[in-house]
Amino acid sequence: MAKDNQFVNQIADIETDFPRWYTDVVIRTKLVDYGPVKGTMVIRPYGYAIWENIQKELDARFKATGHQNAYFPLLIPYSFMTREAEHVEGFAPEVAVVTVGGGEELAEPLVIRPTSETVIGEMYSKWLQSYRDLPILINQWANVVRWEKTTRPFLRTSEFLWQEGHTAHATEEEAMEETMKMLGVYKEFAENCLAIPVFTGRKTEKEKFAGAVATFGMEAMMHDGKSLQAGTSHYFGQNFSKAFDIQYLDKDGVHKYAYTSSWGVSTRLIGAIIMVHGDQRGLALPPAVAPVQAIIVPIAAKKEGVLEAVAALKAELLAAGIRAESDLTDNSPGWKFNEWEMKGVPLRIELGPRDIEAGKMTVVRRDNFEKSEVSRENAADTVKKLLADIQTGMYEKAKRRKEERVVGADSVEELLRGVEGGNFVKAGWCGCRECEEKIKEQTAASARVIVEDETAETCVCCGKKAKHVVLFARAY
Amino acid sequence: MAKDNQFVNQIADIETDFPRWYTDVVIRTKLVDYGPVKGTMVIRPYGYAIWENIQKELDARFKATGHQNAYFPLLIPYSFMTREAEHVEGFAPEVAVVTVGGGEELAEPLVIRPTSETVIGEMYSKWLQSYRDLPILINQWANVVRWEKTTRPFLRTSEFLWQEGHTAHATEEEAMEETMKMLGVYKEFAENCLAIPVFTGRKTEKEKFAGAVATFGMEAMMHDGKSLQAGTSHYFGQNFSKAFDIQYLDKDGVHKYAYTSSWGVSTRLIGAIIMVHGDQRGLALPPAVAPVQAIIVPIAAKKEGVLEAVAALKAELLAAGIRAESDLTDNSPGWKFNEWEMKGVPLRIELGPRDIEAGKMTVVRRDNFEKSEVSRENAADTVKKLLADIQTGMYEKAKRRKEERVVGADSVEELLRGVEGGNFVKAGWCGCRECEEKIKEQTAASARVIVEDETAETCVCCGKKAKHVVLFARAY
Numbered sequence: 001m002a003k004d005n006q007f008v009n010q011i012a013d014i015e016t017d018f019p020r021w022y023t024d025v026v027i028r029t030k031l032v033d034y035g036p037v038k039g040t041m042v043i044r045p046y047g048y049a050i051w052e053n054i055q056k057e058l059d060a061r062f063k064a065t066g067h068q069n070a071y072f073p074l075l076i077p078y079s080f081m082t083r084e085a086e087h088v089e090g091f092a093p094e095v096a097v098v099t100v101g102g103g104e105e106l107a108e109p110l111v112i113r114p115t116s117e118t119v120i121g122e123m124y125s126k127w128l129q130s131y132r133d134l135p136i137l138i139n140q141w142a143n144v145v146r147w148e149k150t151t152r153p154f155l156r157t158s159e160f161l162w163q164e165g166h167t168a169h170a171t172e173e174e175a176m177e178e179t180m181k182m183l184g185v186y187k188e189f190a191e192n193c194l195a196i197p198v199f200t201g202r203k204t205e206k207e208k209f210a211g212a213v214a215t216f217g218m219e220a221m222m223h224d225g226k227s228l229q230a231g232t233s234h235y236f237g238q239n240f241s242k243a244f245d246i247q248y249l250d251k252d253g254v255h256k257y258a259y260t261s262s263w264g265v266s267t268r269l270i271g272a273i274i275m276v277h278g279d280q281r282g283l284a285l286p287p288a289v290a291p292v293q294a295i296i297v298p299i300a301a302k303k304e305g306v307l308e309a310v311a312a313l314k315a316e317l318l319a320a321g322i323r324a325e326s327d328l329t330d331n332s333p334g335w336k337f338n339e340w341e342m343k344g345v346p347l348r349i350e351l352g353p354r355d356i357e358a359g360k361m362t363v364v365r366r367d368n369f370e371k372s373e374v375s376r377e378n379a380a381d382t383v384k385k386l387l388a389d390i391q392t393g394m395y396e397k398a399k400r401r402k403e404e405r406v407v408g409a410d411s412v413e414e415l416l417r418g419v420e421g422g423n424f425v426k427a428g429w430c431g432c433r434e435c436e437e438k439i440k441e442q443t444a445a446s447a448r449v450i451v452e453d454e455t456a457e458t459c460v461c462c463g464k465k466a467k468h469v470v471l472f473a474r475a476y
Numbered sequence: 477m478a479k480d481n482q483f484v485n486q487i488a489d490i491e492t493d494f495p496r497w498y499t500d501v502v503i504r505t506k507l508v509d510y511g512p513v514k515g516t517m518v519i520r521p522y523g524y525a526i527w528e529n530i531q532k533e534l535d536a537r538f539k540a541t542g543h544q545n546a547y548f549p550l551l552i553p554y555s556f557m558t559r560e561a562e563h564v565e566g567f568a569p570e571v572a573v574v575t576v577g578g579g580e581e582l583a584e585p586l587v588i589r590p591t592s593e594t595v596i597g598e599m600y601s602k603w604l605q606s607y608r609d610l611p612i613l614i615n616q617w618a619n620v621v622r623w624e625k626t627t628r629p630f631l632r633t634s635e636f637l638w639q640e641g642h643t644a645h646a647t648e649e650e651a652m653e654e655t656m657k658m659l660g661v662y663k664e665f666a667e668n669c670l671a672i673p674v675f676t677g678r679k680t681e682k683e684k685f686a687g688a689v690a691t692f693g694m695e696a697m698m699h700d701g702k703s704l705q706a707g708t709s710h711y712f713g714q715n716f717s718k719a720f721d722i723q724y725l726d727k728d729g730v731h732k733y734a735y736t737s738s739w740g741v742s743t744r745l746i747g748a749i750i751m752v753h754g755d756q757r758g759l760a761l762p763p764a765v766a767p768v769q770a771i772i773v774p775i776a777a778k779k780e781g782v783l784e785a786v787a788a789l790k791a792e793l794l795a796a797g798i799r800a801e802s803d804l805t806d807n808s809p810g811w812k813f814n815e816w817e818m819k820g821v822p823l824r825i826e827l828g829p830r831d832i833e834a835g836k837m838t839v840v841r842r843d844n845f846e847k848s849e850v851s852r853e854n855a856a857d858t859v860k861k862l863l864a865d866i867q868t869g870m871y872e873k874a875k876r877r878k879e880e881r882v883v884g885a886d887s888v889e890e891l892l893r894g895v896e897g898g899n900f901v902k903a904g905w906c907g908c909r910e911c912e913e914k915i916k917e918q919t920a921a922s923a924r925v926i927v928e929d930e931t932a933e934t935c936v937c938c939g940k941k942a943k944h945v946v947l948f949a950r951a952y
Contacts, residue, residue: 033603035551035595036549036552036556036595036598037551040549040551042548044546045545045546045614047546048544048547049545068521068525069525070520071518071524071637073511073513073517073518073635074588074621075511075513075516075572075621075635076513092579093578093579095577096551096574096576096577097576098572098575098588100573101571101572101634102569102623103623109576110513110572126509138521142619143619145550147577147578148578158551159549161547
């Protein structure tokens with residue numbers, strides 16, 4: 001393990017001041033910076049490269065499940081917001097409003113999309129004619145704006161990047177199947193690419209999307225035991241198709257309203273990666289989405305043949321599809337080790353005169369700091385194998401924590417102790433909003449998802465018959 | 477060639493009503509639709525897939541030339557606009573202004589980025605410390621908003637998608653080298669991927685970007701002989717670095733202002749593809765960016781073995797990296813031929829019982845309607861070869877037109893006749909704004925680019941000594 005040094009000192013203690021640790025890490029590793037307008041962020045190249053890898057992986061999954069991308073306008077007539085009663089209640093308070101365009105006051109104010117159900121609903125109502133046009137399976141990669149009072153880079157910002165899938169179907173069953181399918185895609189992606197195990201399940205009425213019949217969420221446990229909602233998939237029934245007149249002529253000659261869904265994940269996922277895998281040394285990025293998967297550090301770089309050997313190794317790894325980089329700066333090897341550890345690069349490869357002579361290279365894993373000498377021959381295969389091991393190792397580690405840190409509770413006091421101890425708490429719930437709000441008030445924990453296939457006798461709050469088992473946690 | 481039918485009748489005559497032809501084609505082929513807010517567009521899946529291919533090709537080129545992607549905020553404080561005098565004059569009249577956020581009047585109004593020099597300049601001034609930080613080579617894929625009075629899908633809309641590269645350098649030479657390098661990247665991309673030959677060159681003072689020292693443009697000749705500005709690359713000198721305090725500490729211990737550049741292309745390129753290659757049958761898409769490169773149409777689809785043969789061929793082409801699709805709808809083959817011709821798919825493959833028995837397939841090129849029988853064996857190689865030929869054929873055809881339709885002029889009257897005849901006109905120009913404006917007034921043609929390495933005796937307008945040869949054209 002590299003020695004502690006000033007890098008570590010630049011980062012607040014992860015155990016005692018996690019919020020500061022988070023801010024220190026995202027700024028110091030140049031993932032992100034604060035934009036000039038309060039609450040906005042600039043995603044810097046190192047952060048954006050993670051987003052590009054996320055996009056590439058997700059986009060392939062969306063296309064493999066039959067979706068196509070499209071692009072809908074940023075600006076939405078204010079009146080659209082009001083057509084779905086719950087939707088306007090949920091989103092109107094946090095929209096940014098354009099009132100002037102081209103030097104003139106606009107006849108109708110426009111909102112910058114906080115989400116696109118309304119404008120996409122309007123277009124679907126134009127495009128949808130016959131049952132033959134169904135299903136409509138479209139995704140959009142876009143920016144959205146939600147005016148937030150308290151903001152933190154990646155987690156909650158006035159503008160963020162996301163994807164929003166919007167689909168229309170002939171039947172309730174198909175729309176619900178789509179909703180669940182995409183929740184499954186998110187879960188598989190989170191586990192396999194981000195190395196983040198997740199809880200998935202239905203949200204309570206209080207926590208669901210404004211305008212949805214049902215929202216299903218994917219929740220991940222952060223280092224501090226708090227939950228981050230990492231993705232959602234919504235079933236709308238006919239709420240939006242009635243509000244926007246999304247009708248089609250069915251085989252039987254009758255006009256019918258379509259059933260719609262939407263689903264989205266955002267740059268928030270980068271926050272999840274940071275808070276699940278990070279440690280006192282900084283970031284730890286899962287190989288599947290790391291901008292640099294292997295960093296090659298020359299040892300005794302001025303000795304004959306070292307830089308050539310580094311260049312040859314880099315070329316070999318790049319040719320094998322590994323995102324390899326070499327650090328040829330003037331900094332000392334120790335400095336470089338710490339720098340790239342802080343930046344979370346999964347694998348470090350040290351290459352010096354002795355390694356070269358012995359036909360070896362020294363590899364150090366970011367996930368467990370294991371250092372070993374491996375043969376220089378078949379370097380690409382070895383590195384691929386190591387990256388796969390790191391990916392699995394990171395997932396297993398996060399999974400262990402997730403499993404260890406779920407406790408039960410028979411009373412609100414116990415629930416409070418549970419979340420204060422950095423746990424998720426499973427408890428019975430009667431199903432009424434009053435109890436849900438009381439629990440939130442007394443513990444600062446909210447209902448994250450309803451747990452399927454589990455039952456409880458009584459509600460943790462009122463003691464009446466429990467309707468559901470709910471996973472409670474404090475959340476970002 | 478497929479017989480004329482209702483498809484062609486749905487599209488206005490390309491020779492007599494080109495504007496209507498354009499609108500008919502973009503709407504009928506589902507490239508685009510009008511958004512609910514005046515002047516906005518919805519890029520539908522077929523149009524967006526072209527944009528994705530453009531992005532993929534360009535992004536690879538940007539990265540190969542050392543650039544990284546990042547993302548800067550959509551919203552810019554109004555005061556930023558005013559820091560560079562020419563910039564505010566050019567862009568302030570067409571910005572959309574946010575005055576309300578989160579239900580409250582904002583202390584300072586925010587503009588939706590019409591372009592990002594200002595907000596990126598602000599960030600660069602924060603990030604740039606030492607000469608070691610230079611050059612900064614960043615690109616952004618984003619949406620921008622410019623309030624336009626007269627709009628047309630892809631060509632001029634209130635919101636459009638683009639990329640904007642923004643770079644900072646230690647010296648004038650390096651910044652200028654970058655400006656020209658990226659103009660060269662655009663030109664190579666336009667010629668090799670879009671099959672569009674272009675004129676490149678410096679813009680006049682009147683036509684340059686608001687805030688630039690020099691703008692270099694890429695102009696393409698449309699079917700009707702008008703010009704489309706298809707991309708620009710700007711050299712800013714120290715205009716923006718002084719306005720935004722982009723300074724660095726040089727080796728000699730002196731603080732110096734950086735030299736900056738920016739360069740961009742947009743969804744306008746899709747308009748260029750349509751207007752350069754389209755014909756009376758509709759779109760003709762260059763294989764390099766066509767969403768579907770080869771469409772397989774079964775003949776006598778109900779005959780035994782046909783659908784299986786179609787599926788096998790499609791799988792074989794897809795496996796070889798060809799964007800192949802098959803049309804298994806109930807429509808007649810004739811209908812399908814016309815439909816896919818209208819959609820501009822470069823190659824049609826017909827596969828029926830006779831082809832299958834003979835071990836053949838029938839291929840029809842979209843660019844010249846040549847129909848031939850080729851062996852079913854090595855289908856992927858054959859199709860790749862044909863697509864390459866089509867790509868070249870389309871470029872050569874556009875190049876011939878571009879070369880045939882450039883004429884000279886010794887007087888404004890001659891210049892007028894030239895542009896009225898659907899030509900670009902090369903003419904001498906004294907360099908003064910009065911003449912440039914007079915020419916515009918009398919001919920509706922503007923100075924597109926200054927022609928390098930050519931000289932003229934006299935100005936086409938005032939008859940005084942010519943300073944430059946200029947390419948004049950009417951423009952979109």
